[in-house]
Amino acid sequence: MERTPEEQRRRRVGIILVAAALALFVAQMVALAFGSLEISGLIFLVFVAGWFVLRSRQRRAGL
Numbered sequence: 001m002e003r004t005p006e007e008q009r010r011r012r013v014g015i016i017l018v019a020a021a022l023a024l025f026v027a028q029m030v031a032l033a034f035g036s037l038e039i040s041g042l043i044f045l046v047f048v049a050g051w052f053v054l055r056s057r058q059r060r061a062g063l
Contacts, residue, residue, distance in 0.1 A: 017054075021047075 003011070024043050031039040 021050075 024046060028040050028043040031037075031043065
C-alpha cells in the first residue's frame with residue numbers, strides 16, 4: 001500500500017525523534033556515569049522542553 005507524502009514525512013520525523021531521544025538518553029547515562037550532574041541536568045531539561053513542544057504541536061494539529 002502506497003503511503004502519502006504526508007505519511008512519509010511523519011514517519012521520517014518520527015524515526016529522527018526516536019533516534020535523537022535514544023542518543024540523548026545514552027549521553028545522559030554517560031554523563032551520570034562520569035559524575036557530571038550539570039550535563040545530565042541540561043539533557044533532562046532538553047527532554048522536558050521537547051515533550052512540551054511535541055505536545056503543543058499535537059494539540060495544534062488536533063491529534
